[in-house]
Amino acid sequence: MAQAEAEVLYDRHGSWGVATLNRGKALNALNLFMVKSLREQYLAWAKDPAIKAILIRANIEKAFCAGGDVKTAVQLPTEEAISFFRHEYMLNGVLGSLPKPHVALMDGIIMGGGAGISVHGRFRVATERTLFAMPECAIGLFPDVGASYFLPRLPGELGAFLALTGTRLKGADVVASGLATHLVPSAKMPELRDKLFSLGDRVGNAAAIEATISALQEPAQPSQAGPLSRTQAEAISSTFCFNTVEQIYAALERRGDAWSKETLKLMKGGSPLSQKLSLREVREGAHQTLAQCLVSQFRLVTHVLRRDSDFKRGVRALLIDKSGPAQWQPPSLEEVTPELVDAYFEALPAGEELQLDDVSEKSSGSPTSRL
Template structure:
């Protein structure tokens, strides 16, 4: 997404704070102490708001026929995923998985604009600054939810009709079926805010064709509509107006197998010819991406882009020059390692990375530049790729011992 799409909701769900509430090196000065106190008060307000009674539930969990239906119901903030929602969705998924009266699970977003545009980053930011356990609990439980979806024993169908980013990707991409529409907007733009593409990005991105996943991860490039399926992120494409009929047919099925669900989705896809004549948006750049992004380091990729001289390469070099150098290096190594790991092992790795990002500076600076001051002029630290040492990157991947994520 463009980094101006959201204010209170955002597509980055990737930051942790270590137990023990150690303050980041960026927050040691005395002004930072008062900043921390302000964060504590802001966090208390956010938590109080989360605990207050809502007119509408933030997530609807319904049984329709023999289908479990999850509806993320925060349309005003593009169905941003918060801690309350995670804590409702996870136990319900486990319950339905064991329930003989439930054959399939469908997950969707309310409001017509978004499936889920990501995690509620405001609460996470304040929790991180205040050293509050909310951030730690949020990501630990979010990643456990992502893993549960990846290992789900019953057909899991995500109707990604609208904006699908960050945490929303984690709720959909690991499931057996992902149905995109012409309204789907997919992106993992975390490097622009001092983070990395988490929620299992280290698993699914390197498994895309060629260097496409690395390209998407570093640049935050946005895929729309049918291109989300063409890239391999969605399993099917169905026109948005047909989604209600598709959903009705799915919930009306009697004891469907995964093959039965697949046949229904295939039939609706065949009825959807919208944009089918258009080539994949990156079609003419696929070989360029594979060539330019095949370097053995982020510095090498930048050198390739600058030496290439094409308009496409110049544009990508310009985009990468604005991203957090530390984030890009973490992301490069994350995808390299993730290509050979299982989803659970990737999530353990990403939990370590998220903790490291929370201890650093770039996440807070990225949020300031994009969401708070909105000057879109972050001052990254370190400010250049060359200043980011291999040792500092390696440290981000270090075991957390007893604080590591476990399933």
């Protein structure tokens, strides 16, 4: 566990349990050691009566967490890669059912797996430096870590838009979307930590934590040039409201303005299969619990890893070899048949399905998100 102890640091401040992501050279990208360690520590803190609340932060200003370490994942033997995603999703499930207040200081880059260790918690504090994205379609995967739960619960069709385009949200837009709960200037982060750690016997009181963060927050005014602006929000709602990717493409082509052309350009660079998997999981996730979403996503990622997949092609072409656009298979939306998509959603053998911890006080068996 020495590696995990170096890459995630744990401390106590009074009744606070504090986790610090400490893999700065990799922008705190999560590996197997880190997700295992975080899950074990969160389970211990959930059961420890001396710990009343949990805070997670990063050791660098540039990034909270740039996602999962996908470059390592695609080079692992298949079953080891599957083990990484299993433990990552189990960690997401623990956070989703955590009965104690959880504060994530989302300063800097937060992508993919970084969302999974923050968005499912109660308090999600962004800064002007926060940069959020779910860019998985560009590397042949799909928005995972419970994204099929939180994306469809964003305003309008913003979730489908973010899933299919990988568009980045900054600072105030992250808060305005609901992905973060508060916007606090990065310069006030040390003060915020000090005040939270000084709550004394009110540490476990969510209202006291809320008041402490709110006292330092700034108004979250959406960017007039971003997807939360009135014009873009209306465009997104009218073009991403369909249940097939082909219909979304057609709606963008009919619209034909500069925004639509740029959006089409973003989408055409992604994996056709990933886009169809992503849209389906977002639509289904709107009617599922977080636990159900995580189980479904584990099925998806297991099938992806056991096949000759776009995920391996995408990561190698774009992140490892940097050889240019990936050669997606199938290469077109038309060739991604409903039968092929169905195969990725098939249940796993009983002994291989994802089993989640439930640390909630009522132990209902289904983690609940605070989004």
